Amino acid sequence: MPLFTSLPTNWNITETEAVALQEAYATKVIATDNFLQPVKYIGGIDVAYAQHTDKMVAAVAIIEAATLQLVEVVTAETSTQFPYIPTLFSFREIPPIAKVFEKLSLIPDIFICDGHGQAHPRQFGLACHLGLWYDVPTIGCGKSYLAGSYVASDLAQERGSFVPLRNEKGQEIGRALRTQNGINPLFVSVGHKISLTTACEWILRLSPQYRQPEPIRHADHAVRSFAI
Numbered sequence: 001m002p003l004f005t006s007l008p009t010n011w012n013i014t015e016t017e018a019v020a021l022q023e024a025y026a027t028k029v030i031a032t033d034n035f036l037q038p039v040k041y042i043g044g045i046d047v048a049y050a051q052h053t054d055k056m057v058a059a060v061a062i063i064e065a066a067t068l069q070l071v072e073v074v075t076a077e078t079s080t081q082f083p084y085i086p087t088l089f090s091f092r093e094i095p096p097i098a099k100v101f102e103k104l105s106l107i108p109d110i111f112i113c114d115g116h117g118q119a120h121p122r123q124f125g126l127a128c129h130l131g132l133w134y135d136v137p138t139i140g141c142g143k144s145y146l147a148g149s150y151v152a153s154d155l156a157q158e159r160g161s162f163v164p165l166r167n168e169k170g171q172e173i174g175r176a177l178r179t180q181n182g183i184n185p186l187f188v189s190v191g192h193k194i195s196l197t198t199a200c201e202w203i204l205r206l207s208p209q210y211r212q213p214e215p216i217r218h219a220d221h222a223v224r225s226f227a228i
Contacts, residue, residue: 044215131192
């Protein structure tokens with residue numbers, strides 16, 4: 001997949017420079033639906049770290065949107081190029097993801113990242129960074145809370161229930177979404193070129209039996225054995 005934007009490709013930058021880049025490009029995220037219909041393929045992205053070396057592996061698992069059947073799983077390994085700094089994970093994780101993208105035989109209509117999009121302290125998490133970098137529709141789908149305030153007691157136990165995540169200005173930057181009855185919610189947010197409502201609809205549609213959506217489950221399985 002070719003790059004479409006002017007985002008820097010040099011990962012040898014300082015923490016200050018990385019934060020400045022996030023702040024500059026957060027305003028360029030498109031938070032409306034901007035993708036071809038009908039959606040045929042959806043890709044899930046996950047990254048894992050080796051425990052005793054500087055290696056990391058990324059996986060993209062592609063499923064057929066209509067049937068949820070797995071179509072393709074591609075992995076790639078690389079060495080870390082950026083230090084472990086909370087809220088700057090995209091600068092570590094995009095290089096191995098980029099290697100996977102070079103190997104894909106088909107390009108999904110939507111990508112789901114096991115990570116955050118606008119539900120991020122600077123509203124520019126992995127899903128936003130990746131979406132802008134490749135100019136593709138992306139959704140952030142984090143397993144754990146990162147940014148924004150929400151009232152957990154307002155979240156009903158039923159599948160499909162959600163409460164908004166709001167930043168300090170009161171703007172909705174994501175949603176805590178319950179994908180299974182009585183199970184901890186996922187934290188869904190816009191990555192790029194998709195609305196928050198549509199993003200949540202897709203996460204629910206892709207999670208018929210388990211907490212995580214099917215593309216992420218397959219990607220997680222592909223990288224799980226690596227992080228030993």
